[in-house]
Amino acid sequence: xxxxxxxxxxxxxxxxxxxxxxxxxAKMMAERQIEKGxxxxxxxTGKGKTxxxxxxxxxxxxxxxxxxxxxxxxxxxxxxxxxxxxxxxDQVEFKPMGEGFTWDTQDRARDIAVARxxxxxxxxxxxxxxxxxxxxxxxxxxxxYEYLPVDEVVAAIVGRPEGKHVIVTGRNAPQALIDAADLxxxxxxxxxPFRSGVKAQAGIEx
Amino acid sequence: xxxxxxxxxxxxxxxxxxxxxxxxxAKMMAERQIEKGxxxxxxxTGKGKTxxxxxxxxxxxxxxxxxxxxxxxxxxxxxxxxxxxxxxxDQVEFKPMGEGFTWDTQDRARDIAVARxxxxxxxxxxxxxxxxxxxxxxxxxxxxYEYLPVDEVVAAIVGRPEGKHVIVTGRNAPQALIDAADLxxxxxxxxxPFRSGVKAQAGIEx
Numbered sequence: 001x002x003x004x005x006x007x008x009x010x011x012x013x014x015x016x017x018x019x020x021x022x023x024x025x026a027k028m029m030a031e032r033q034i035e036k037g038x039x040x041x042x043x044x045t046g047k048g049k050t051x052x053x054x055x056x057x058x059x060x061x062x063x064x065x066x067x068x069x070x071x072x073x074x075x076x077x078x079x080x081x082x083x084x085x086x087x088x089x090d091q092v093e094f095k096p097m098g099e100g101f102t103w104d105t106q107d108r109a110r111d112i113a114v115a116r117x118x119x120x121x122x123x124x125x126x127x128x129x130x131x132x133x134x135x136x137x138x139x140x141x142x143x144x145y146e147y148l149p150v151d152e153v154v155a156a157i158v159g160r161p162e163g164k165h166v167i168v169t170g171r172n173a174p175q176a177l178i179d180a181a182d183l184x185x186x187x188x189x190x191x192x193p194f195r196s197g198v199k200a201q202a203g204i205e206x
Numbered sequence: 207x208x209x210x211x212x213x214x215x216x217x218x219x220x221x222x223x224x225x226x227x228x229x230x231x232a233k234m235m236a237e238r239q240i241e242k243g244x245x246x247x248x249x250x251t252g253k254g255k256t257x258x259x260x261x262x263x264x265x266x267x268x269x270x271x272x273x274x275x276x277x278x279x280x281x282x283x284x285x286x287x288x289x290x291x292x293x294x295x296d297q298v299e300f301k302p303m304g305e306g307f308t309w310d311t312q313d314r315a316r317d318i319a320v321a322r323x324x325x326x327x328x329x330x331x332x333x334x335x336x337x338x339x340x341x342x343x344x345x346x347x348x349x350x351y352e353y354l355p356v357d358e359v360v361a362a363i364v365g366r367p368e369g370k371h372v373i374v375t376g377r378n379a380p381q382a383l384i385d386a387a388d389l390x391x392x393x394x395x396x397x398x399p400f401r402s403g404v405k406a407q408a409g410i411e412x
Contacts, residue, residue: 014314022312034404046391048248048258051265055257055287058264060409062286080268081261087293106228108220133409165409182404184396185252191390198240198388203266203339203371 037164038182039157043140043173046187053135053167054081060165061088065132068125071096072118072170073138079206093131095121115147126160133165140170143177150174243370244388245363249346249379252393259341259373260287266371267294271338274331277302278324278376279344285412299337301327304344321353332366339371346376349383356380 040056042049053069060067069085069092085092097118119142125134143150154176157166168177178184200206246262248255259275266273275291275298291298303324325348331340349356360382363372374383384390406412 011314015312018312028400029405031403035407036399036404038399038404038407038410040410041396042254044394047389048254048261048391048393051261052254052258052393054261054264055254055259056410058260058290059257059286059412062289063408065409080265083268084264084290084294087290106221106224108217108224178396181397182399183253183410185254186394186396187254187258188250188392188394190247190384190392191387193242193244193388194234197237198242198244199235201241201244202269203271204244204246204262204389206265 037160037162037166039180040165040167040183041173041177041181042167042169042185042187043171044186044188045171046189047192048187049169049171050137052185053137053169056167057092057133057135060133061091066091066130067133067135068093068131069095069135069137070118070122070125071137072115072142080203097121111145112147115142119148119153123156126156126164126166129161133167135167138170139168140173143174144172150176154180243366243368245386246371246373246389247379247383247387248373248375248391248393249377250392250394251377252395253398254393255375255377256343258391259343259375262373263298263339263341266339267297272297272336273339273341274299274337275301275341275343276324276328276331277304277343278321278348279304286409303327317351318353321348325354325359329362332362332370332372335367339373341373344376345374346379349380350378356382360386
């Protein structure tokens with residue numbers, strides 16, 4: 001074969017393969033007719049749990065939806081996204097409820113009270129028919145430390161109004177939450193710059 | 207022990223543990239002094255690769271940084287984030303370069319030309335001293351189909367100006383890119399609603 005015919009052959013094979021994928025995808029898409037409010041869990045030790053939730057908030061904003069973001073563990077560093085939320089005051093409510101990381105407060109009784117307050121805020125947003133999406137950022141951390149009973153949290157989320165999306169982030173998601181979820185992603189750490197001595201930087205970690 | 211003393215004991219143990227974690231974290235943070243432009247790769251079969259990049263764009267916006275987002279594979283559905291980008295026209299440049307998914311075009315020659323055009327756009331943004339962060343969305347897909355040579359792409363990213371962050375998304379990141387990266391996360395699929403017949407929904411998939 002000349003180069004030109006080899007290339008034409010490659011193109012033809014590729015195009016046939018793509019046509020096949022296209023047909024399979026169209027079939028798959030046609031089979032998906034259910035529309036429902038999802039429980040989404042972003043867990044794992046890698047990066048991207050909160051940032052992926054933020055990305056979904058961006059998409060929801062773009063579709064005119066209303067979103068509430070409740071932060072259970074206030075990272076002093078997580079500040080960048082606030083500027084974006086503030087640009088859409090009618091669509092996004094942002095509530096940082098935690099008062100610093102738990103290893104900084106060293107006061108379990110206060111941590112539990114703050115967790116309860118944040119959870120009450122989440123429940124109120126879940127019940128609010130005006131709100132389309134509720135992000136419970138780092139709720140998994142609070143569950144891990146048993147500041148809130150897992151059963152109570154899962155039951156309230158499972159019993160949410162139809163059509164409401166709830167996104168829960170944080171490592172160590174409890175199994176009961178994973179079982180109840182529609183979409184679960186484990187952000188798996190492959191490589192992290194902290195391990196090479198790189199410090200937290202604007203735009204990346206905060 | 208009475209309930210009250212048991213509780214006091216639990217609190218004391220917890221607080222001591224948190225103090226220990228706090229000390230370890232402070233030491234770790236002090237050791238991290240390097241500030242550098244990162245190559246970040248979001249790969250894997252799960253959700254969150256592009257949305258996590260969007261979340262980082264939000265943070266960068268909040269810190270007054272300039273960002274370019276180049277989309278190699280235009281998902282007809284990915285439209286929500288544009289509204290957010292458009293709210294910060296001086297900070298975000300958004301360029302959807304692909305002309306539909308490859309399985310829709312079925313034209314390998316055209317796909318290669320479009321990939322080359324998008325890559326040229328990425329290279330120009332990497333070279334531009336005004337831009338702090340460049341997102342090459344779904345570049346991995348294009349590399350997977352060999353529409354661009356991996357060596358050329360990796361060399362150009364590795365040779366980027368100091369301080370420039372580059373984020374590459376898409377499943378099947380090539381090993382050479384992972385080797386060159388500072389931060390790699392594999393978004394691992396645990397559960398996906400498509401498998402239960404749930405269709406793509408506004409705010410979640412687009």
